Amino acid sequence: MADPLRPDGLMLFDGVCNLCTASVRIASRLDRAGVLRFTPIQSPYGQALARAHGIDPGAPSTFAFFEHGEPRLRSDGALALVGRTSWRWLGFLKLTPRPVRDAVYDWVAANRYRLFGRKDVCMIPTPELAARFVTERP
Secondary structure, three states: OOOOOOOOOEEEEOOOEHHHHHHHHHHHHHOOOOOOEEEEOOOHHHHHHHHHOOOOOOOOOOOEEEEOOEEEEHHHHHHHHHOOOOOHHHHHHHHOOHHHHHHHHHHHHHHHHHHHOEOOOOOOOOHHHHOOEOOOOO
16 A cells, blocks of 8 residues: 555645645646645644644645655645646746745745735635545555
């Protein structure tokens, strides 16, 4: 059995962040194969994943995308996620030095609520998207 704390193709995201929830909707539409899964950090499984990989579930400063069991954080996570979608052509952004990519990522992450807003409660997915959500440990 696979380790539930080392999944593949799973996006751990802040479910009250408008930017993060928009990213989930976009990624799900760009995932033509329908293999990506999503878990909000506010869910029991999301909290366990966050803690296991050094992310504070009460104040997340990054999302994580799990690629073959390895958590990819910050700009590496965004590029790994995009690499699994029809927008994989954006992979050329890996040519940008990681410190530069991460500086941009960190600025957006630190200002995401101010720039994009936040909800009072966690995202409620559409019925189609709900089938791709994992909220309890498998």
